[in-house]
Amino acid sequence: MLKPQEIDSHSILNGVGESIFITDRKFIIKWANRYTNTVLQDIPFTIKRKEDLYGLNVLELFEEGTERWNEMNSDVYPKEIKVSLSLFKTVHLYIEKWQKDEFIITFKLMDHNIPTAWQRVIDNYVGMLSIDRTGRVLFGNNKSCKLLLYSSEEQLNQVFTELYFDPYLQNTYSEFFQAFTQGNQWDGALQAKRKDGSYIWIDAILIPIKENGSNTQYVLLFKEASSDKLKDAKLKKALKELSAIKYALDQSSMIAIYDENQVITYVNEAFSNLVKYSKEELLGKHYSYMMSKEDYNKVFHNELMEPLDKGKVWKGEVRKIAKDGRELWFDTTVVPFLNKQNKPYQYVSIQMDITYKKKTEELLQRAEKLSVIGELAAGVAHEIRNPLTSIKGFAQLLEGNDFYKQIILDEIDRISSIVSEFMVLAKPHAVNYSSKDIGALLRQVITFLESEANLNNVSIHYHQEVEGQLKMQCEENQLKQVFLNLIKNSIEAMPNGGPIHIILSGDGNKAKISISDYGVGMTGDKLEKLGEPFFSTKEEGNGLGLMVSYKIIHNHGGDISVRSKINQGTTFTITLPLLKG
Structure with a gap:
């Protein structure tokens, strides 16, 4: 209960034409005079009744108060x-x-030394926001309300970055937000979001207000941007967005640009790094550079250029050969840029590396074919082998022309050989695996074939790049059969003789065997069919040798790949898992 003298003093203070607070020693407001209600209507506080101030610290009313x-x-x-x-x-x-x-505490609200006429000009012709250091709006004048479509009350205490700017624009206008964070002045054009969701370009000036050397608040003065400023701002925004899009594309795709003659004018670093050619080596080259002749005729002429010449986007898969000889596959989208006559003057090619995906698909297709052939082979081999034995036995008993009899016996042996190869393709059967040195197996096969190689004027050169043994769990006779098939193929691919280079290398986890000849080579379409049943590049071949080889290597957990060019030779590369330790 107030004492009489307190009642008298409060009555006196209520009659004063200035806002007065009574606080405790920690500046907690205990009482405020009547005139405080009038003052609260003129300041950017959410509190508009003096009774709501009771219990608050005076310092909490002002953003920088706690620091003072x-x-x-x-x-x-x-x-x-x-x-x-x-x-x-x-x-x-x-x-x-x-x-x-x-x-x-006497609370006096003072106007700054700005003439009333200037205040009216600012209030009616220039938008103004007063913003504290945390980004909250302290005040918005009439013009700001008209431009941004918010009332003064709706703007009050709102974080201006959240109210007027979409999050993605904060990156576009990073210089503005950096100036705000660092307490610096800034001027330029901004795109602000209005209450109805529309956007307005404003020509703005950010002014920091400082007292005693420290920043207390900001004033943002703005008006609707002039046409020149608007064009400049839109251009800067568009360039930044294009730069961001280019960065995203560079991180995810290989980009190349070609002129109207399909000559390379630009490649990004990702493309250059993948194909192992420098940018300088690629610039000025034709689109078909790194494509085989077959792919050039098939893709470039027949598929790609026809829709592009009509201004249509082309999508497809393209195969190219890297500088180091690797075969690469690209999922490619080519976009034509058209001039006023609707004719392409430039092409942009966006490519994604799908080499691993293509190789996986090929392995799955080959595995499926092997599975089907294996089931067929098991039945065929069983049905043929028994009659063959009888026919061969009776043929040997025939009397008469020994020449014809020998032909019959040779053909029976040939059929028997094919049946034996069929059996390898059949469903897995019991195989005795043991630890063997791959190098030793290769040397044994090379020794066995040296006489045949000499007869055909072929020299075999073997090199092991790593010291010691490269051991793996395998069925040695099956692996020897693979090596035998591939080396014999290389000998037969050089009818005029030449060298065969066999290189064995390993990295501790896998062994790699490359068998290279300098023979007639193969075209791209033949390479695609290699390993299919009954497809052979030899006149009298049945195609089962390579198919069996693929099956054996697959069963051993390995892989076979092949590279070949017409009149430049063929290289088979085998990878096999090694024993650890």
Whole structure:
């Protein structure tokens, strides 16, 4: 209950035409005079009744107040502290000792020294937002309300970056937001979001307000952007967005640009790194560079250029050969850029590396074919082998022309050989695997074939790049059969003789065997069919030798790949898993 003298003093303070607070020694507001209600209507506070101030700390009313605690709490009284509320208004706090453990604070709202006429100009012709250091709106004038379609109350205490700007624009206008964070002045064009969801380009100036060397708030003055400013701002925004799109594409795709003659004018670093050609080596080359003749005729002429010449986008898969000889597959989209006559003057090729995917698909297709052939082979071999034995036995008993009898016996042996190869393709049967040195197996096969190689004027050169043994779990006779098939193929591919180079290397996990000849080579379409049943590049071949080889290597957990060019030779590369330790 208030004492009589307190009632008298409060009555006196209620009659004063200035806002007055009574606080405790920690500046917690205990009472405010009647005139405080009038002042609260003119300042950007959410509190509009003096009773709602009770229990609050005076310092909490002002964003920078808590940092000035030491200044307010010193032993020297009376004192004055100034706090800016907006471009036009400053609060003067006069602090005096009142009674024991209490202070009386006079709250004076002062206009800055800006002529009233200028205030009217700013209020009616220029948008103005007063913003504290945390980004909250303290005040928005009439013109800002008209331009942004928010009322003063709707803007008050809202974070301006969330209210007026989409998140993605903060990256576009990074210089503006950096200036705000660092307390620096900035001017330029911005695209602001209005209450109805539409956008407006504004020509803006950000002005930091400082007192005692520290930043207290900002004033953002703005108007609707002029046409020149608007064009410049839109251009800068578009360039930044294009730069961001280019960066995203460069991170995910291989990009190449070609002129109207399909000559390369630009490649990005990702494309250059993958194909192992430098940018300088690629610039000025034709689109078909790194494509085989077959792919050039098939893809470039027959599929790609026809839709592009009509201004249509082309999508497809393209095979290219890297500088180091690797075969690469690209999922490719080519976009034509058209001139006023609707004729392409430039092409942009966006490519994704699908080499691994293509090789996986090929392995799956081959495995499926092997599975089907295996089931067929098991039945065929069983049905043929028994009659063959009888026919061969009776043929040997025939009397008469030994020449014809020998032909019959040779053909029976040939059929028997094919049946034996069929059996390898059948469903897996019991095979005794043991630890063997791959190098030793290769050397045994090479020794066995040296006489045949000499007869055909072929020299076999073997080189092992790693020291020691390269051991794996295998069925040695099956692996020897693979090596035998591939080396014999190389000998037969060089009718005029030549060298065969066999290189064995390993990295601790896998062994790699490459068998290279310098023979007639193969075209791309033949390479695709290699390993299919009954397809052979030899006149009298049945195609089962390579198919059996693929099956054996697959069953051993390995892989076979082949590279070949007409009149430049063929290289078979086998990879096999090694024993660890």
